[in-house]
Amino acid sequence: MFYLTHIRGQGESIPTRTFVGMSAKMSTTRTLWLPTLLFGLLSAGSLVFAYNHNGTSAVLMGLWGLGFVLWTFVEYCVHRFLGHHPDPRWDIDDHRYHHRHPTQVSELVFEYRFSATTMALFTTIAWIATKDASNCFALISGFSLGYLCYEWIHMATHVPQHIPFFSRRTQRHRRHHSGTGKCDYGITTGFWDCVFRTTSKKKEITNGSLR
C-alpha cells in the first residue's frame, strides 16, 4: 500500500516515505480533523454503548475517568521514553523532527497508524483487565477523549492563541521545547512530571524560541 507524501520542509531535504513500514526520515501532512472525528465518535459511542449494556453510572464514570488518566500516563511515557530516547530508532513518531520544526503544524498530530495502534493495544489490555463489555468501553471512551485532548492542547501550544485555558500548558510546553527537552513532558497535564520529578525549575518562558 503506497502513500501520497506531502513535504513541507523548511529548507531541509527529507526523504519521502513510499511504503508503509519504511523507517526512513519522513514528513507527512496530518490534520486534526480526522482523529477528532474518528476518536470523538469512538469516545461518545463507547460511552453510550457502555451505559446501555448493564453498566452502573458510578462505576462507568469512574472507569471513564480512569481511562482518561491512563491516557495522560501513556502520553507522558511515550513522549519521555520513546520520543526522547537516545537511540533514534525508538523515536517512532519522529519527535526529533517536531523539535527541529516546532511551528510546522502539519507535523503536530500523532501519526495515524500509531494512534490507531495505541488504541488497539489499549482496547486489548482493557478487555483482558475487565472481561466486561460495558466496563471495557467506559475505559476506551475516557482514553480516546484523553488522546483528543492531547492533540488539541498540543496544537494550541504551538499556534498563536490567547485562550486562558491553554496559557499554563503553553508555558509548560515552551519550557520543554526551549530547554534540553528533558523536562515538562506532559502536554495534557503536568501531573506525571510532578510524580516523576521532571518539572522544569524555570517558571516562565516569555519569548524564547521553540526548539
Ligand SMILES: [Zn+2]
Ligand atoms: Zn511540541
Ligand SMILES: [Zn+2]
Ligand atoms: Zn519533546
